[in-house]
Amino acid sequence: MNSNVNKDPLHGITLKAILEYLVNKYGWQELGDTIRINCFIDNPSINSSLKFLRKTEWARKKVEALYISSVDGGY
Numbered sequence: 001m002n003s004n005v006n007k008d009p010l011h012g013i014t015l016k017a018i019l020e021y022l023v024n025k026y027g028w029q030e031l032g033d034t035i036r037i038n039c040f041i042d043n044p045s046i047n048s049s050l051k052f053l054r055k056t057e058w059a060r061k062k063v064e065a066l067y068i069s070s071v072d073g074g075y
Contacts, residue, residue, distance in 0.1 A: 009068050015060065018067045019049055025070060035062045 010018070022031055023046070032040035037059050039052040053060045 009071070010064055013067075015053060015063075016046065016050055018063060019046060019053070022063065022067060022070065034066060035059070 006012075026034065028040055028044040032044070037052070037056075039049040053063060
C-alpha cells in the first residue's frame with residue numbers, strides 16, 4: 001500500500017479551476033445566492049472573484065467546501 005497518496009480533495013486543483021467549475025455548474029446567480037459575497041452578485045467575473053478569494057480566507061473556504069460537496073455529488 002502506498003502511504004504517499006495525498007488524501008486532500010483539493011490537491012493539485014487551482015482556485016481558478018474550482019471557480020470555473022462552480023460557475024459552469026451553477027452560474028453566477030445561484031453561486032451568489034449560495035455564497036453571499038459581492039464579487040458573485042455585483043458585476044461578477046472570474047478575475048475579480050479570484051482577487052477577492054485569494055485575499056479572503058473565509059470566503060475561499062466556503063467556495064472550496066461547495067466545490068467538494070458538488071464533486072462528491074452533494075448540494
